[in-house]
Amino acid sequence: MPPFDEEPPPLPPGFLRVIPLGGVGEIGRNMAVLEHEGRLLVIDCGVLFPEEHQPGVDLVLPDFSHLHGRWDDVEAVLLTHGHEDHIGGVPYLLEAGLRAPLVGSRFTLGLLDAKLTERRLDSTMHEVRSGQTVTFGPFTCEFVAVNHSIPDALAVAVTTSAGTLFHTGDFKADLTPLDNRLTDMASFYRFGERGVDLLLSDSTNADVPGFVTTERDIGPVLDRVVGEASGRVFVVCTSSHVHRIQQVLNTARNSERHVAVVGRSMVRNVRIAEELGYLSVPPGLVLSVDDVDKLPADRMLVLCTGSQGEPGAALSRMVTGQHRDFALMEGDTVIFASSLIPGNESAVYRLIDRMAYAGVDVITRQQAPIHVSGHAAAGELTAVLTALRPRNFMPVHGEGRHLRAHAKLAMRTGVPQDRIIIARDGVVVDLGDGKASVVGQVPAGFTYVDGGGVGDVGEESLRDRLILGEEGFISAVVVVESRTGRVVAGPEISARGFADEDEPLDDIRQRVADDITNTPHSEPVDPDELRRIIRRSIGSQVNRVHRRRPMILVYVVET
Structure with a gap:
């Protein structure tokens, strides 16, 4: 295997080139570029939320420089699902010069359309559904239903003359999902029979043994926790987790509480999900903030954003007394119906400590099983590897330890060690003659969004900010x-x-x-x-x- 820092040679005729520009060696910023016969196909374009060593940064984007000068070569951008770490970078991709259609499921495009409308951007959108096959230039794309912590998630098989690449997107194998939309393992086996030349698979929970708990187990726990609360209840979760939001609404109804929806993204996503039929809101349950605030404490529930401790999110502003409608106080209960994204632990624990000093009861996964992961654990990943039987394997969507754990699972299912690529962002992988090989590296650093600037702030500026802040x-x-x-x-x-x-x-x-x-x-x-x-x-x-x-x-x- 050549050094990762070598510039790749020209793509040989008949080969497929795969370049992850984000999401490999990190959780977030997911983006992969495929090249075949001089044409490009992009899979996902997400963001990464900044960590403490990136002061002042709002978002972190993939490095689009590899695409500069080649916008006319892009056939399409395939979006596996609507989470920010997969679609959040699309507006910036359009602003950089993208003119190709955006391809995704109904709910994914619904979320993206609202995002583009806010930024006054326009683009061609192509809606697809599971089981559908669409051709974009030399790429034949077949979409497969997968279960995740958001509706309408898709895996995609991309077939070219060089072979078939299968990208799982984010998924798990919940056998009793709330929307009854199972991960289509039958199609996985079908592709395995046809032959998968290169598998790119979600690795987030590769180091977690067994299988992820079903979402249906969460509802009774939420009912119990909310039922035991004597004062106001604030439930914090990801604004795109429609299934969890549905469970919170059901719990509010069961406990005879009315709901206020707080946080810009939460309000927007609840509206979109209800309009598209992915969320059922009982009549009269959701009231305005003013009406809910007038209710007795034991009859109100606030559904809000801020599960990752974001300074500008609703929860953080409530904790610091900067929210215009609610301030947390003694006797309140805050329920984190979410999991922590690596890197956000310190910010969240600081919020929890402040709430504890204020007399607020805080319930997290450590106190009650009120959240399950949207990512497959080792048992499910092994089942997928067994079904697809890839000739070559490159784990994605995970930090280094997750990628290595996933590689070990692949070896146990029979994938030869020399056919497994543990890559980093920017690594160039060529697939041809049945073999995937690393052939070089392209730029894939961080592009920082800082206020209205994109790429204006670099590593040197961040170092200066850290010195100023610390020294x-x-x-x-x-x-x-x-x-x-x-x-x-x-x-x-x-x-x-x-x-x-x-x-x-x-x-x-x-x-x-x-x-x-x-x-x-x-x-x-x-x-x-x-x-x-x-x-x-x-x-x-x-x-x-x-x-x-x-x-x-x-x-x-x-x-």
Whole structure:
């Protein structure tokens, strides 16, 4: 296997090239590009939510640079389902230059259409359903129903002259799903009989033994937890998890509580799901925020966003007292009917601690089984591998440990070790003559959305933000006479985020003055040379005395 950092060679005739631009080695930002006969097919385009080491960032996108200059070669964008980590990047893809149709199920396109309308974007949409076959250029795509924590999820088999690639999307094998839409294992076996040359499969729970619990077990637990609450109840879940929302509405009805829906995405998705027939809302159950707020505490339930501790989401604003309608208080119960996305643990636990100090009862999966994963565990993944019998296998949608655990499952089912590729984002895999091989690497770094800017902030800016946040900054100003280069004023030293008192700056000021006087330098002094002397002087003093490494800004003013 060649090094991952090599530029790939031209695609040989008759081969299929597969490039994951996101979702491999991480959970989120899912995107894969397929190339065959000079044409491209994109599968998913999602976002990743920022972690603490990415301050100020709103979203993280895949790197679209591989597609620049090739927008006319893209036949279609296939969307496996409507979660943000699979469709959230589509608006930015359109803004970057995409003109190809967006292909997905009815509910997926319903969510996406609302997202594009908000951003005043337009695109051709092509609705597909399970069991349907559609051809886009040299790619013949067959869609298969899979069960997930959102309606209308699809797997897709892409057949070309190079062979058949099967992408599971996100899935699990719940045998008693709430909407009675099973993962179509019969089709999986059918494709296995026909022959799958390369399998890309969801790996999120590959290191979890057994099978995922059925969604139907959640309803009775929600009924019990809500029934035991004597005050106001706030249920937090993912706004696209329509099945969970349905269970919350059913529980509210059973406990004789009325519901207020709070959070922009929650309000939008509940409306879309009800309009498209994926959500049944009992008449009179959902009331306006004002009407629900007037009810007795034991007769109200608030369904809201914020399950990942997002600062701008409804729950966070309720906890901090910044929400315009609700503030959490002693006697309230908050139910997290969701699971944590890796990287969000600290933010969520901080919220939970604040609620605990405020006297709020918090129920998570640790206290009661009120959520089940939407991703297949090891038993289900093994069954899929057995059904599809892939000649080559590349685990996707997972961090490194998940990919490796999934690879071990594949070996147990008979996939040869040399036919298993544990890749990273940007790795280029060519499929031909029945064999998949790594042939190089393309750029696949993070593209940051920061306010209205896309890609304006890079790793250097984030490093600066982290230094500013953790170490603060020190600035120094000196005035020099332009004719002679003689220092006529300064140094003036100031700082932010370094120390609350000015006393530590006195030593720094004296050290800089001494170094300017005593350090050999050109005559007249060169401003750039003077900046280097001052920066080195401050850095040395601060590191020696204070064991700190703040950002240092030096200004030389010539008069």
